[in-house]
Amino acid sequence: MKSFKKFTSSVVSLPRTNVDTDMIIPAQYLTSVSRSGYGENLFRRLRDEESDFPLNLEKNKKSKILLVDDNFGCGSSREHAVWALMSWGFKAIIGKGFADIFKSNSGKNGLVLIELPAETIDSFFSRAKSEVLNITVDLFNQKITEENQTSYSFSFDPFQKQCILEGLDDIAYLLKYKKDITTYRNSKEVKRYYKTSKANF
Amino acid sequence: MSLTLFEKIWNEHIVREEKGYPTIFAIDFMLLHEVTSAQAFDTIRERGIPLFDKDRLLATLDHSIPTRKNRLKIFNESARIQVDTLRKNVKEFNIPFYDYGKGQGIVHVIGPEYGLTQPGMTIVCGDSHTSTHGAFGALSFGIGTSEVATVLATGCLLQKKPKTMRVEFRGSFNPGVYAKDAILKLIQTIGIGGANGHVIEYTGEAIRNMRMDERMTICNMSIECGARAGLIAPDEITFEYLKEKRFSPKNDKWQEACNYWNSLKSDTGCKYDTEVTINLNNLKPIVTWGTNPEEGLEIDQTIPKLSDLSQEKKTSLEKSLSYMGLTAGKKIEGTKIQWAFLGSCTNGRIEDLRIAAEILKGNKVHKNVTFYVVPGSETVREQAIKEGLDKIFKTAGADFRMPGCSMCLGMNDDKVPAKERCISSSNRNFIGRQGPGSRTHLASPATVAASAIEGKIINCEKYLS
Numbered sequence: 001m002k003s004f005k006k007f008t009s010s011v012v013s014l015p016r017t018n019v020d021t022d023m024i025i026p027a028q029y030l031t032s033v034s035r036s037g038y039g040e041n042l043f044r045r046l047r048d049e050e051s052d053f054p055l056n057l058e059k060n061k062k063s064k065i066l067l068v069d070d071n072f073g074c075g076s077s078r079e080h081a082v083w084a085l086m087s088w089g090f091k092a093i094i095g096k097g098f099a100d101i102f103k104s105n106s107g108k109n110g111l112v113l114i115e116l117p118a119e120t121i122d123s124f125f126s127r128a129k130s131e132v133l134n135i136t137v138d139l140f141n142q143k144i145t146e147e148n149q150t151s152y153s154f155s156f157d158p159f160q161k162q163c164i165l166e167g168l169d170d171i172a173y174l175l176k177y178k179k180d181i182t183t184y185r186n187s188k189e190v191k192r193y194y195k196t197s198k199a200n201f
Numbered sequence: 202m203s204l205t206l207f208e209k210i211w212n213e214h215i216v217r218e219e220k221g222y223p224t225i226f227a228i229d230f231m232l233l234h235e236v237t238s239a240q241a242f243d244t245i246r247e248r249g250i251p252l253f254d255k256d257r258l259l260a261t262l263d264h265s266i267p268t269r270k271n272r273l274k275i276f277n278e279s280a281r282i283q284v285d286t287l288r289k290n291v292k293e294f295n296i297p298f299y300d301y302g303k304g305q306g307i308v309h310v311i312g313p314e315y316g317l318t319q320p321g322m323t324i325v326c327g328d329s330h331t332s333t334h335g336a337f338g339a340l341s342f343g344i345g346t347s348e349v350a351t352v353l354a355t356g357c358l359l360q361k362k363p364k365t366m367r368v369e370f371r372g373s374f375n376p377g378v379y380a381k382d383a384i385l386k387l388i389q390t391i392g393i394g395g396a397n398g399h400v401i402e403y404t405g406e407a408i409r410n411m412r413m414d415e416r417m418t419i420c421n422m423s424i425e426c427g428a429r430a431g432l433i434a435p436d437e438i439t440f441e442y443l444k445e446k447r448f449s450p451k452n453d454k455w456q457e458a459c460n461y462w463n464s465l466k467s468d469t470g471c472k473y474d475t476e477v478t479i480n481l482n483n484l485k486p487i488v489t490w491g492t493n494p495e496e497g498l499e500i501d502q503t504i505p506k507l508s509d510l511s512q513e514k515k516t517s518l519e520k521s522l523s524y525m526g527l528t529a530g531k532k533i534e535g536t537k538i539q540w541a542f543l544g545s546c547t548n549g550r551i552e553d554l555r556i557a558a559e560i561l562k563g564n565k566v567h568k569n570v571t572f573y574v575v576p577g578s579e580t581v582r583e584q585a586i587k588e589g590l591d592k593i594f595k596t597a598g599a600d601f602r603m604p605g606c607s608m609c610l611g612m613n614d615d616k617v618p619a620k621e622r623c624i625s626s627s628n629r630n631f632i633g634r635q636g637p638g639s640r641t642h643l644a645s646p647a648t649v650a651a652s653a654i655e656g657k658i659i660n661c662e663k664y665l666s
Contacts, residue, residue: 016517016520017517018393018394018493020493020629020631022610022629022631022632022633022634023631023632023633026633026637027264027610027611027612027634028612030264030265030612031236031265031277031279031280031282031283032279032283033239033243033279033282033283033286034239035240045632045633045637046632048637049638070394071393071397071427074394074427075329075424075425075629075631076328076329076610076629077237077327077328077329077344077345078236078237078345079237079240079345079346079347082345097394097397099394099397099427100363100397100398100427100429101329101342101343101345104344104345104348105345105347105348108345108347109347157361158221159221159222159359170347170348170351170358170359171244171250171351171354171355173359174225174351174354174355174357174359175250175354175355177216177217177225178355180216180217180225181216181227181355181356181357184216184217184227185227188227191321192229193319193448193449193450193454194316194317194448194449194450195256196230196255196257196259196297196317196448197255197256197297198256199315199448
């Protein structure tokens with residue numbers, strides 16, 4: 001995972017609730033065995049069906065921030081959704097709320113999810129209809145700032161923040177506690193009734 | 202202190218807790234399939250990390266494989282590479298693997314049927330419907346591929362403690378109404394984000410009276426209202442199901458296990474963060490009309506009228522209806538279908554096939570309908586053949602196929618064509634879920650079978666003897 005740096009970008013607005021991971025990357029495009037190359041099929045169905053879908057518009061193609069409504073990323077656990085958003089170029093998503101597994105997957109890849117109150121998001125949506133919103137995302141200070149210097153703070157899980165800022169991952173963290181894991185396993189083996197390689201036929 | 206079932210399992214699996222850090226949480230068992238594992242194996246291979254414990258893993262094929270008779274040949278090149286990659290990985294890491302002919306099936310069907318899923322365990326898989334295993338009182342949830350790699354490497358995950366929700370199902374089912382209708386009713390009631398951040402425990406008389414397959418259908422769709430997991434406390438019905446299964450404890454270990462499993466219930470006076478009650482007494486069969494699982498109706502109800510809604514909801518409803526080719530204010534019953542699908546980790550078990558076969562017996566699938574019957578596993582398929590269900594399906598004109606996820610998500614060749622309509626026993630009616638432009642109506646196996654006969658969405662009750 002690359003470490004996260006403060007950045008400024010225009011915002012693409014996607015004002016619909018319950019955007020599921022099937023919309024973000026349809027199942028047909030999950031047959032790859034690599035982590036890259038999913039960006040071209042990001043929102044593939046919607047881009048094919050709706051000519052005015054925001055990602056089809058030339059002015060939005062370079063944006064690194066996606067503005068979304070509530071319960072974004074619901075449905076399937078496919079991490080490919082996060083890979084697709086990131087390989088398209090998104091580095092942060094600002095919205096009212098995110099589904100649990102999507103949130104977890106985003107954290108593991110360094111995609112920053114920013115939750116703000118519904119009123120703030122709604123006002124962004126309505127302004128985005130007529131103006132270009134340029135926003136600076138500062139994870140270290142947990143705030144986003146508009147061009148006119150209006151800023152909004154957001155809450156963020158401290159452990160995840162540290163991981164994203166420093167580019168650390170769970171495996172490296174857990175391997176530091178290998179001893180605790182072994183001790184735990186040794187004390188609990190009594191409640192383990194099978195080994196998958198040895199079926200009790 | 203009074204604890205919930207969730208808290209008991211949670212506490213048992215804490216490896217390390219430190220303030221300001223997520224809990225190091227032990228995972229007892231992980232299922233692997235071809236779609237969400239390749240990149241995880243790459244991670245541990247590239248970093249030279251050995252497997253934590255192969256005896257806590259089991260792999261199979263389900264998502265992208267064909268379900269036609271001759272399923273060895275996969276025409277889609279990338280799907281073929283994906284399947285070959287899993288075969289190579291399980292060989293390299295020496296992981297137990299249920300390939301074709303060796304007990305293959307949908308991960309969430311084979312876990313329970315071999316007794317791999319047991320009360321009190323923690324189970325994960327790179328698939329959101331891992332919540333299915335909660336029917337046994339096992340804390341089970343879907344994870345992404347990075348976390349699959351983490352479990353391969355460490356047998357643990359970093360977790361924040363979720364909130365708890367109790368859902369009580371009161372009353373009993375009317376004829377023609379099933380567990381699938383009950384869970385669709387819950388999702389309709391609390392919405393598809395209604396349980397975000399929560400683990401649901403299902404309680405109530407209706408749950409206690411359910412068979413294990415019905416409990417699995419309920420827990421399976423917990424994710425469709427956003428829950429991390431669904432849980433049901435184990436009881437005699439659970440133990441009866443598990444007894445003599447391939448991986449179940451045997452001899453004196455059996456009694457020891459039952460004693461422990463019996464302790465896995467919520468204490469009187471325990472507290473949940475949220476409580477919901479659903480009354481089943483007057484419930485009718487449910488069918489979805491829209492493009493997410495909360496957009497459901499009882500069979501005799503009408504699709505919402507635009508005039509009843511706020512501006513924001515209006516736009517979303519118009520989008521759903523235009524995609525689905527339906528009209529606001531009209532009844533869902535009588536809508537013509539071209540496809541029917543019986544299968545998936547939600548409703549692809551032998552009991553589901555029995556219910557559908559009972560309805561199809563002596564009837565014919567409507568001439569305008571293609572009906573795919575896809576058993577959840579090789580074991581389910583063999584059992585169906587043993588009971589002669591395959592003959593009933595074939596005589597009725599349904600296509601009895603090989604096991605896999607199939608038309609639930611259309612990753613393989615099994616797709617509903619654009620603008621065609623499918624009544625489906627699966628779990629998601631998202632835009633394009635069953636193929637680009639496909640229109641999905643979620644329903645119970647009984648509603649699927651009865652609607653397939655009539656070529657339109659109908660109340661299955663009249664086909665029940």
